[in-house]
Amino acid sequence: MNFDLSEEQRIFQKAIRDFAEKEIAPLVERAEEEEVFPLELFPRMGRLGYLGIRYPEAYGGSGADKIAECIWAEELFRICRGIATSLFAHCHLGTFPIFGFGTEEQKIRFLCPANRGEKIAAFALTEPNAGSDIQSIEARATRSGNAYLLQGSKMFVTNGTFADYVLTAAYTDRRKGFEGISLLVVERGTPGFQVSRKLKKEGSRSSETAELTFEDCLIPEENLLGRREGGFRDILKTLVEGRVVVAAGATGVARAAFEAALRYAGERVAFGRPIGQFQAIGFKLADMATWIEISRTMIYRVAWMIDQKKPCTLEASMAKLFATEMAERVTSEAMQVFGGYSQMREFPVGRYWRDARQLKIGEGTSEIQRRIICHQLGLKTD
Numbered sequence: 551m552n553f554d555l556s557e558e559q560r561i562f563q564k565a566i567r568d569f570a571e572k573e574i575a576p577l578v579e580r581a582e583e584e585e586v587f588p589l590e591l592f593p594r595m596g597r598l599g600y601l602g603i604r605y606p607e608a609y610g611g612s613g614a615d616k617i618a619e620c621i622w623a624e625e626l627f628r629i630c631r632g633i634a635t636s637l638f639a640h641c642h643l644g645t646f647p648i649f650g651f652g653t654e655e656q657k658i659r660f661l662c663p664a665n666r667g668e669k670i671a672a673f674a675l676t677e678p679n680a681g682s683d684i685q686s687i688e689a690r691a692t693r694s695g696n697a698y699l700l701q702g703s704k705m706f707v708t709n710g711t712f713a714d715y716v717l718t719a720a721y722t723d724r725r726k727g728f729e730g731i732s733l734l735v736v737e738r739g740t741p742g743f744q745v746s747r748k749l750k751k752e753g754s755r756s757s758e759t760a761e762l763t764f765e766d767c768l769i770p771e772e773n774l775l776g777r778r779e780g781g782f783r784d785i786l787k788t789l790v791e792g793r794v795v796v797a798a799g800a801t802g803v804a805r806a807a808f809e810a811a812l813r814y815a816g817e818r819v820a821f822g823r824p825i826g827q828f829q830a831i832g833f834k835l836a837d838m839a840t841w842i843e844i845s846r847t848m849i850y851r852v853a854w855m856i857d858q859k860k861p862c863t864l865e866a867s868m869a870k871l872f873a874t875e876m877a878e879r880v881t882s883e884a885m886q887v888f889g890g891y892s893q894m895r896e897f898p899v900g901r902y903w904r905d906a907r908q909l910k911i912g913e914g915t916s917e918i919q920r921r922i923i924c925h926q927l928g929l930k931t932d
């Protein structure tokens with residue numbers, strides 16, 4: 551067993567940290583305030599190989615492993631959860647199914663330009679009436695000659711406002727239950743495809759989230775992704791592999807809050823000494839550091855399992871559950887350390903907490919993770 555990062559992983563960690571601190575941090579305040587994603591990041595990160603980090607070089611990627619992807623997420627989410635969320639939606643949710651299940655032609659048309667930052671991807675599974683319960687989605691794609699006629703609407707789609715294509719889940723055969731779901735690549739400009747509204751959010755404000763509608767959208771059959779009626783399994787695989795990246799992102803948000811609280815505890819004086827010298831505050835910081843360490847250790851193990859192609863549905867859910875609940879606790883404790891200043895917008899701890907709160911909801915809620923864990927343990931829960 552070896553707990554060290556490889557030389558290559560360490561170099562990557564330093565490079566992505568430097569990039570996040572120098573190139574992303576200066577954009578955060580404005581992006582959060584205006585609730586607009588800084589689109590110039592896509593081509594810039596594409597040129598540096600920071601978008602397709604897990605995909606082979608033949609598709610414009612960097613060919614890195616899952617541990618590197620988790621390092622990427624921790625460093626980017628540490629600087630700005632909102633911006634990192636949009637990047638995650640592009641680099642994983644909107645492209646992993648193309649790499650994993652698409653044809654060679656689809657990889658060239660959609661994955662390669664996405665890795666270069668020339669096309670932006672999104673992933674649309676959730677609907678106004680169906681989130682956790684994937685089976686109750688209502689979008690339908692019926693066969694029409696050499697195409698599919700798509701009807702439906704999608705909710706909470708990250709990058710939905712500006713994406714060049716949206717991987718969209720819809721029933722191609724409702725009678726088969728979840729086995730009848732397929733994934734279609736819907737391109738911007740397709741007649742009938744509309745961004746119905748941009749949503750205003752509590753957290754991750756700098757990522758753009760939209761509701762989308764599809765009215766009689768004609769989708770050519772070459773835009774069917776993977777096997778027809780094989781979409782459900784492809785979606786689950788995408789979500790399982792994404793959970794550990796979200797967990798790494800949650801660790802990054804927690805680390806940002808912890809680092810800010812540690813600094814503040816050394817500077818803020820009360821009763822004649824820095825507040826970090828009060829055991830009540832010191833113990834909080836000790837707990838925060840410990841939880842972050844546990845979280846990262848779990849995450850690297852799951853990433854290693856994915857790299858070894860070992861099944862990890864149970865471990866990925868445990869890591870997502872622990873890391874996101876941990877991030878909420880750590881960011882909340884950081885606010886306590888900051889006292890009244892935690893409520894002032896000039897300090898980012900309030901943002902860390904708002905951002906952490908939503909991590910328990912996206913990519914499968916905490917309740918859904920516990921349900922998966924029960925199921926994996928052989929427990930029959932409802």
Ligand SMILES: Cc1cc2nc3c(=O)[nH]c(=O)nc-3n(C[C@H](O)[C@H](O)[C@H](O)COP(=O)(O)OP(=O)(O)OC[C@H]3O[C@@H](n4cnc5c(N)ncnc54)[C@H](O)[C@@H]3O)c2cc1C
Nearest residue numbers: 673674675676680681682706707708911912913914915917
């Ligand atoms: C900022 C943001 C970005 C997002 N980006 C995307 C995206 O890009 N693409 C996309 O497709 N979706 C996206 N989502 C949607 C996200 O994945 C869903 O919000 C999430 O899956 C939960 O679905 P829901 O909101 O419909 O809640 P519901 O499924 O309605 O759940 C409501 C509550 O009931 C609980 N619950 C539901 N079923 C059970 C059960 N069986 N047992 C116990 N408790 C249960 C849930 O845990 C939750 O607490 C995003 C959401 C947010 C907030």
